[in-house]
Amino acid sequence: MNLVLTGSTSGIGWETLKALMPHANRIFLPVRNVKKAEKMILHLFQKEKIILIPMDLSIMSEVKQGAIQILEQCQEIHLLINNAGGMFPAGKKTSEGIDLTFATNHLGHFLLTLELMPALIQGKAKIIHVSSIVHQIATNPSKDLGLLKSANTGTAYGKVKLYNILFSNELKNRFESKGISSYALHPGAVKTAFGSETSLWAKVIIEVSKLIFISPKAGAQTTIFLATSPKNQLRNGGYYIRKKPKTPSTLARNQKLSATLWNYSEELLKNMGLT
Template sequence: MNLVLTGSTSGIGWETLKALMPIADRVFLPVRNIKKAEKMIQHLFQKEKIVLIPMDLSIMAEVKKGAIQILEQCKEIHLLINNAGGMFPAGKKTSEGLDLTFATNHLGPFLLTRELMPALIRGEAKIIHVSSIAHQIATDPSKDFGLLKSANTGTAYGKGKLYNILFSNELKNRFESKGISTYALHPGAVKTAFGSETSLWAKLIIEVSKLIFISPKAGAQTTIFLATTPKSQLRNGGYYIKKKPKTPSPLARNQKLSAALWDYSEAVLKNLGVI
């Protein structure tokens, strides 16, 4: 099995990596900090399976370059886990002029998946998206998909997590006939470094909430379950909590919205000149 996993150097991504290493043949890790990743993996058993790919998911030019590097080394991908994400101050922009929450939580994973699609189709891959129950707080984003007018950190994050589910649904609509299966999940309230780059007020809320948070290892279990369970026992396009399919919000089930988000995402990427 060839695996691509984002967000692997902390939290549930790290626990997911350790759990899946024994069953993977090659593991491609797009990482923002190569030195940190090299230090973390040096004591892993079978670390020779790992290929580190320099990539900041919030910078589309880097995502494009990293995807090309993966495809040069791997013609079939069997499992893609879009795990990376984060909560950032509302209105914070990337060097390409994108909202940071939009770029990191949606557009980067969207571009990576899109670029890897030929190899994903050859591998009849599973694509897993780490979303959140926070998607339920999102209001209709159709007039501001790019979050350029969003002034609230929490609601912007909620829309980013809504996009994970909408993206998963649209992948099913477009690629199920080509052997692709896709899933979104809520990992639980996980005690990680999540939110470390957001506002002081949001940090305070997160720190207080950590009293009831679960461990990263516990939070990774649904991802690992989806990665290792045969497709025949899973619901393609499903949204999972605690290894069980659940019903997401009405917005998350809106097929017109998922198609519109896809079209908007491609338009932004074309404007940036990366597709």
């Protein structure tokens, strides 16, 4: 099995990596900080399976270049886990002028997935998206899909977690006939460094909430379950909590909205000269 895993150097991504290493032949890890990743994997058993790919998911030009590097080394991908994410101050933009929350949690994974699609189709891949139950707080984002007018950290995060599910649904709609399976999940409230770059008030809420948070290892279990279970035992396009399919919000099941988000994302990348 050839695996691509984002967000692998912390939290549930790190636990996911360790659990899936015995199942994989080659593991491609897009990482923002290569030196940090090199130190972390140094003592992992079978670390020779790992190939580090320099990539900041919030910078679309880096995502494009990283995808090219993966495809140069791998013609078949069997599992893509879009795990990376983060909560950032509302209105903070990337060097490319994109909202940072939108870029990191949605657009980077959207571009990476599309760029890798030839290899994903060749491998009849599973694509797993780490979303959140927080998607339920999202209101209809149609008038500001790119979050350019968003002024609230929490609501912006709720919308991009909604986007994770919408993206998963649309992948199922568009590529199921080519052997692709796509799933979204809520990992639970996980005790990690999540939210460290957000506002002071959001940090206070997160720190208080950590009293009831679960460990990263526990939070990774649904991802691992989806990664290792046979496709015929899973629901393509499903949204999972604690290894069980659940019904997401009404907005998350809106097929018109998932198609609109896909078209918006594609057009945005096209205008940047990346598709």
